[in-house]
Amino acid sequence: MADAAPPSKSRDLDKLLLRPGNLVGPTFDPGVQLRDDLQEYARVLVVGAGGLGCELLKDLALSGFKNLEVIDMDRIEVTNLNRQFLFRLEDVGKPKAEVAAKRVMERVSGVNIVPHFCRIEDKDIEFYNDFNIIALGLDSIEARSYINAVACSFLEYDSDDNPREETMKPMVDGGTEGFKGHARVIVPGVTPCFECTIWLFPPQVKFPLCTLAETPRNAAHCIEYAHLIKWDEVHSGQAFDPDNPDHMKWVYDEAVKRAELFGIPGVTYSLTQGVVKNIIPAIASTNAIISAACTLETLKIASGCSKTLSNYLTYNGVEGLHTKVTEFVKDKDCLVCGPGVLIELDTTVTLKKQFIDMLEEDPKVLMTKASITYHGKNLYMQAPPVLEEMTRSNLELPLYDLMDKIPKDVLHATGTINKDDKKSSGLRKLRVVFKGIDGVADMDMAGGA
């Protein structure tokens, strides 16, 4: 496989991968083998094929990675074209993941990119376990939370509650807004996971409904009144669709009327879209910076060719240029990257009655409509119907039997998490211990299926 004879296509990368250095990672083993292994074995998943995702795919393809996959549920829109450089006007309407993968493969020979045009929740958990590193190019907290929970679910702890290195699924995560952005490295069990530092992403402030209804003061209040109150009054039963131009126009017209009524200036069509769709301004340069920083860290994690970012980089180009590295610390009680929620059960407990129902009540889980997997095996699936039917018969069986009578082991539950009056799809790792079993087996014995 190795083509040592010059000229080499990886002329520049070779300097970093083939030569020894002192300021490198602990596992760095420079040489042709390292370069070739990276090309042959390293598998990276890019989550999101938008502003960051396009850059990530290009950067990874030109940083020695040849096995890439990308997942994105969106289709290309005109407003993407000022930064998502893999897309052209004639691509509008096509799936982002597919076009992005195709364009990068056209330009960088030897790279294979598998696109997945679907929601991240549509893939079963094992899909994500297939990658060495997951690179996140997302714009929502919910999606980051979900992938983070999935990656952390693979993490196993030994009997002393120390994380087992071979089960760590590293992630790199980027985000941008205008001239600002962040890049971070998450190694579950070692660095804080997304959930440990969720406070970094304060929830979006919503206007109180009474302000919208009674004392509007600015253009945004008028727009949100039309969008959240007036729409439902007039269109009983018809859901508002932000991607439907007629709907948007209606909201705009209503907002203008309301603004005139109250003498409030500033309602424009552009602002209406911005408020209703919560549009975050985005430009090519910031996405390029953040994605490339994430790619560098991916390369370092995979090869050890330099030290890694520890663990959170912020970039701010608004007033001059400010970059800052912050070393955040893990929350040792984190429900997501910690050893898992401990649940003690009797051996007679059945999957449905006392277990799945109990998850709705457990204050640390609060999950409804839970699907349960055990080392990749579906114990019960809520959907799709065919899987539900196949696994339904398990519902009345004792969980102890379904877990092969192993007294202490880990289960994964996916479902709807109800937290702070908010519903979101989520995943929880559950450490199930059966009471009254002698000679409790070590967790280590419960090998992966």
Next chain:
Amino acid sequence: MAEPKTKYDRQLRIWGEQGQAALEKASICLLNCGPTGSETLKNLVLGGVGSITIVDGSKVEFGDLGNNFMVDDSSLGQSKAKCVCSFLQELNDAVKAKFIEEYPEALIDTNPSFFSQFTLVVATQLVEESMVKLDRICRQENVMLIFARSYGLTGLVRICVKEHTVIESKPDHFLDDLRLNNPWPELRGFADAIDLNVQDPVAHKHIPYVVILVKMADEWKTSHGGTLPSTREQKREFKELLKARMAATDEDNYKEAIDASFKLFAPQGISSDLQQIINDSCAEVGSSSSDFWVMVAALKEFIANEGGGEVPLEGSIPDMTSSTEHYVNLQKIYQAKSEADYLVLEERVRNILKKIGRDPHSIPKATIKSFSKNARKLKVCRYRSIEDEYNNPSPAELHKYLTDEDYSIAVGFYILLRAVDRYAANFNHFPGQFDGGLDEDISRLKTTAVSLLNDLGCSGLTLTEDLINEMCRFGAAELHAVAAIIGGIASQEVIKLITKQFVPMTGTFAFNAIDHKSQLLNLC
């Protein structure tokens, strides 16, 4: 809706139609189109700059295919400038893209007037000697210049512009200008007409906090010899007073008043940054002064006269709990004062223009208005020449950086980036550029770095062996990911320079991809 406007929607929300128009008028010249240059231009082409001209004399080699997305297998052996240009054109057909197959160094030496046609030159991967020459040319021709360089896991970005002035600096967090401690008659009159002790609970909880604070300040002053709270104890007492006036514990307007009371305690008058600008010798204007400095001169007069020590009022107010009627009226009062201040300033601008022998209407109303509203946020950035930076180093600054743990790697790379250029001038290749003789390269680079440190007045200091080894290991590699970061930063700075919005970096950005502790070195 027109397609171009929709395409640029996400950036128009940042720099607006005016910023976009400035970009579309700009003509950019790129020197060298390796990945650093190509990535810089990619971001600018996507954003819709007017025209690009790529200057590069090299042909696409096999190694280029591994670090540059703008070339592909079919480009092998062809002009790199041509290949990169044609890919960039594909990204945005509104951009006029052309290329010149020539080495930038040759152009700098033989045809310096070539550069005068551009708004801005992005010079990538140049060595010291060419940088000094190009900077001299661009300063003379009044063309903005930005250097970008990627080198292994380091690199630098440096702006070279004599002076860059900003009216719309658009800072993220800036204290609003409410004049609570110095209300003008109309604001006071508005507050006077509102009764804080109104019985109706709905009316009580919809009095805007601006009114609460203006009135409570008056009340406080009456019992405190006409002065506002100044000590910590007094400020605490004042907040207690506010709390005591709440009719119910859920009154958001009073909570906002307590939280905003620091605005009342803030000192009157202008910031030290602005003081520095109006004291600048450029504010003594003459016929050749720029519009910006003419307006600063007018501002200086305004502050000394009508402003009574304050700048023209900005006029916008933050959202606050209030009835619609109160809020809208309050907005009108602030806007009216802002408009009146602007008219006074405009008059002063016109008079100054007349005095210095220029058309009194040569500065558009909209510009003066924007200046008036942004008077507190003005910025002036100046960059000394590369030649001056090299010939007159700042040993004290360098010394400080070299002994600071957070800076030492970044400044070490800055010195080594200069050392490799000296090295290359002597040995005709960069240290570690070829695979043989690495040990010899390391010791030569070390000697070069020691002598450079000497010249910089830092003879007692050394760079770590590890860092020197690392620099040799890099062997002048232009890694794609590093180039994308450096190019990304360069393009962001270009946008700020061209739109004249936001504040460009001041100093030399020394990139450190090892642990990302990059630094902006205050050497220029």
